[in-house]
Amino acid sequence: MPNRDNKDLDMNQKSLIFPDGQTQNIPYIHKIGVPPKPNLLKEFKTIVKETFFPEDPLLSFKDQPKSRKFFLGLQAIFPILEWGRSYNINKFRGDLVAGLTIASLCIPQDIGYSGLAYMKPQYGLYSSVVPPLVYAFMGTSRDIVIGPVSVVSLLLGTLVRREFDPNTDEYLRLIFTATFFAGVTQATLGVLRLGFLIDFLSHAAVVGFMGGAAICIALQQLKGFLGISPIHFTKETNIISVLKSVFKSAHNGWINWQTIVIGASFLAFLLVAKYIGKKNKKLFWVPAIAPLISVILSTFFVYITHADDEGVAIVGKIDKRINPPSIDKIYFSGENLVKGIRIGIEAGMIALTEAVAIGRTFASMKDYKVDGNKEMVALGTMNVVGSMTSCYVATGSFSRSAVNYMAGCHTAVSNIVMSIVVLLSIKFLTPFLHYTPNAIISSIIISAVIGLIDIDAAVLIWKIDKFDFVACMGAFLGVIFKSVETGLLVAVVISFAKILLQVTRPRTAILGKIPMSGVYRNIEQYPEASKIPGVLIVRVDSAVYFSNSNYIKERILRWLTEEEENDDLQATKIHFLIVELSPVTDIDMSGIHAFEELYQNLQKKDVQLVLANPGQQVLDKLYASGFPDLIGENKIFLTVADAVHTCSPNLNHEV
Structure with a gap:
């Protein structure tokens, strides 16, 4: 049994080459599953049902005789x-x-x-x-x-x-x-x-x-x-x-x-x-x-x-x-x-x-x-x-x-x-x-x-x-x-x-690691949270639509510029930008274009774009647009912690 465990661990090890030439073996990281092809009709029906019929008004009518259905209909109109x-x-x-x-x-x-x-x-x-x-x-x-x-x-x-x-x-x-x-x-x-x-x-x-x-x-x-x-x-x-x-x-x-x-x-x-x-x-x-x-x-x-x-x-x-x-x-x-x-x-x-x-x-x-x-x-x-x-x-x-x-x-x-x-x-x-x-x-x-x-x-x-x-x-x-x-x-x-205002100017935040944990939180809310050297983690707190996509892209780039200016004083360069997407409930074509432009801007700066924890709705649209092929499917992770484990060669992994 121990031998089998060791074998599993070895199989789940992989070697990563970083921009500065260093290599490191890291544990296996859980990957985001590729979503099935979206069904437009099913998606539309779901939206309509949740908007207009969150509770099915016809549920109590199923498998009922006609006389009972008639009474239930009257009861629906006259609750008395x-x-x-x-x-x-x-x-x-x-x-x-x-x-x-x-x-x-x-x-x-x-x-x-x-x-x-x-x-x-x-x-x-x-x-x-x-x-x-x-x-x-x-x-x-x-x-x-x-x-x-x-x-x-x-x-x-x-x-x-x-x-x-x-x-x-x-x-x-x-x-x-x-x-x-x-x-x-x-x-x-x-x-x-x-x-x-x-x-x-x-x-x-x-x-x-x-x-x-x-x-x-x-x-x-x-x-x-x-x-x-x-x-x-x-x-x-x-x-x-x-x-x-x-x-x-x-x-x-x-x-x-x-x-x-x-x-x-x-x-x-x-x-x-x-x-x-x-x-x-x-x-x-x-x-x-x-x-x-x-x-x-x-x-x-x-x-x-x-x-x-x-x-x-x-x-x-x-x-x-x-x-x-x-x-x-x-x-x-x-x-x-x-x-x-x-x-x-x-x-x-x-x-x-x-x-x-x-x-x-x-x-x-x-x-x-x-x-x-x-x-x-x-x-x-x-x-x-x-x-x-x-x-x-x-x-x-x-x-x-x-x-x-x-x-x-x-x-x-x-x-x-x-x-x-x-x-x-x-x-x-x-x-x-x-x-x-x-x-x-x-x-x-x-x-x-x-x-x-x-x-x-x-x-x-x-x-x-x-x-x-x-x-x-x-x-x-x-x-x-x-x-x-x-x-x-x-x-x-x-x-x-x-x-x-909330739709067009959504909040964004820089995340840091809470000591002695694998949790990443807003550094302004948690002063004890520490930034990861060479990695910038940004969270977007809104759906990404045509009304705010350009602002979100520009805001993330400003975060990056500000961090690089601060890091220049410490002789540390940002190599990875991790975008935490768990609060992002939806994204449209303008939002995807904004992420594509963000990726192109990062390429010029020699910074790699990584996504963490996108929801099903967002992931469906990203795959439909081919965005994962652009940045690489191995750049989408289940959690911020998984993304950091992969991206940061100098991170001291804490238990």
């Missing part, structure tokens, strides 16, 4: 058929309590959010009746609460008001048209499994956009909070225009002090309630019912004191009808159709981003899975149906979803309970809201949107990634100093700019 089979009275108790709790929160919020969209109060309430019912049957999140939200309401109102006056029938028609196409956009993304597109809007940009929108929303509420008449208040949303309008109103005496007293008193009450709920999680119901209590108390106060006769603005009459049909008001032709599509896409994407983020957040907290594509179909369907039943764009609300979660909801039945309560409120309670002061609605919205300003997240973004912070602040400043859509545009542009 799946989880509804295990529903029981204990779960219903939790959902009932949660539904009643979020209903008490959403009624006053819906009235206020409809004002952000420059619509009558009943439209906000309508949007918490039909969309939640549709979502409950089609959605996959157990915790998300559906209805109007502040940011989308402000965005929709801002965009549509630029086309028509809010008091016209055309304004309402364009709102419903935009809602219809917002739903079509969302559902299309889900059906075509294009949900990954919303990931192009970075988290940092969303944080900045939401924070800026929250400030704009709060500024817009100064009109109701200070009792300023709409004719004296600016139609712009930026901070400069709003503050000018406020100062002008104060100077001319257009502010109502009774309104300020009412608004400030109840805003303080709401903030104290929110603080109590934040300090003690068991008292989550305190901030949840505080808005409804504020509405009841303030309405009663205005009614008995006749404060509306003293200039305190009130909500006024709310239509008692339950979701009248509106399909005849949607534009399906003409120039307003194009406007509706454009506004709908913008509002739909923002609504989708917010809903998916909320759904994922609570799903991770309860350790269950949310199907992103089914969520998009559900959100899209509910908005399409909503546009036909007098609703405007609805999505997931973070504040209401948080209350729903803490109230102990188990399933989307809490949305059904909330929807029924809101429906009954429209039918029987709206006459009591006639004397509700606008200042209370403004106070409720201000207290709600404060949570959208996430300073801790902005500070963390600054610590982690300065470019991300630029995207965050760009979106934030764009919203508060220009407009909501400008901030959104800035957020998207900066997010794409970051992607382009």
Whole structure:
């Protein structure tokens, strides 16, 4: 047995001749296997499957009878058929309590959010009746609460008001048209499994956009909070225009002090309630019912004191009808159709981003899975149906979803309970809201949107990634100093700019050997890592495409020049350049041409090019192009350690 081992060792020895004439016997080095010929059709199918169908939606349909396939098909469209089979009275108790709790929160919020969209109060309430019912049957999140939200309401109102006056029938028609196409956009993304597109809007940009929108929303509420008449208040949303309008109103005496007293008193009450709920999680119901209590108390106060006769603005009459049909008001032709599509896409994407983020957040907290594509179909369907039943764009609300979660909801039945309560409120309670002061609605919205300003997240973004912070602040400043859509545009542009910068200017690093190991790491990250005499090891930390291939080639040559200038002082010359390719996930023809040019440049310098650990995708393309024949197949190694063993004659091999 020992003789056999020695024989194997001898057979695996080989002699290497180096440029300086030295020879050395080294152990056998593992070689990279020659890949099989690539199958273009198979490769294309793999890419499509991983992009659009990472989990095969038809897997559960295999080998099933037709009746079973039909039921599974319905179950895929309506997940309630799946989880509804295990529903029981204990779960219903939790959902009932949660539904009643979020209903008490959403009624006053819906009235206020409809004002952000420059619509009558009943439209906000309508949007918490039909969309939640549709979502409950089609959605996959157990915790998300559906209805109007502040940011989308402000965005929709801002965009549509630029086309028509809010008091016209055309304004309402364009709102419903935009809602219809917002739903079509969302559902299309889900059906075509294009949900990954919303990931192009970075988290940092969303944080900045939401924070800026929250400030704009709060500024817009100064009109109701200070009792300023709409004719004296600016139609712009930026901070400069709003503050000018406020100062002008104060100077001319257009502010109502009774309104300020009412608004400030109840805003303080709401903030104290929110603080109590934040300090003690068991008292989550305190901030949840505080808005409804504020509405009841303030309405009663205005009614008995006749404060509306003293200039305190009130909500006024709310239509008692339950979701009248509106399909005849949607534009399906003409120039307003194009406007509706454009506004709908913008509002739909923002609504989708917010809903998916909320759904994922609570799903991770309860350790269950949310199907992103089914969520998009559900959100899209509910908005399409909503546009036909007098609703405007609805999505997931973070504040209401948080209350729903803490109230102990188990399933989307809490949305059904909330929807029924809101429906009954429209039918029987709206006459009591006639004397509700606008200042209370403004106070409720201000207290709600404060949570959208996430300073801790902005500070963390600054610590982690300065470019991300630029995207965050760009979106934030764009919203508060220009407009909501400008901030959104800035957020998207900066997010794409970051992607382009990372793609066109990828990182590279010089590697050194960690002492007493065969591991090679970035010498800047590991100062104890030592360079190998006569060998330069460079790692490329990106796929190599036409967009960055020339930069990578030039960067590697600059590394080589810098090393040679340093080595001239030590009378050591670089003989081998090892390029570590493990982070390189792909390469195109431009990338291969760049490596060919790199090889030619190295030949002039009498430096040999060696590749280490290329992935299968990269190796397939290198062999298809004939690149290994150019540099020699014995110049491609499994690991950096193997390449160094081969290239460095003076390396002291450590165990």
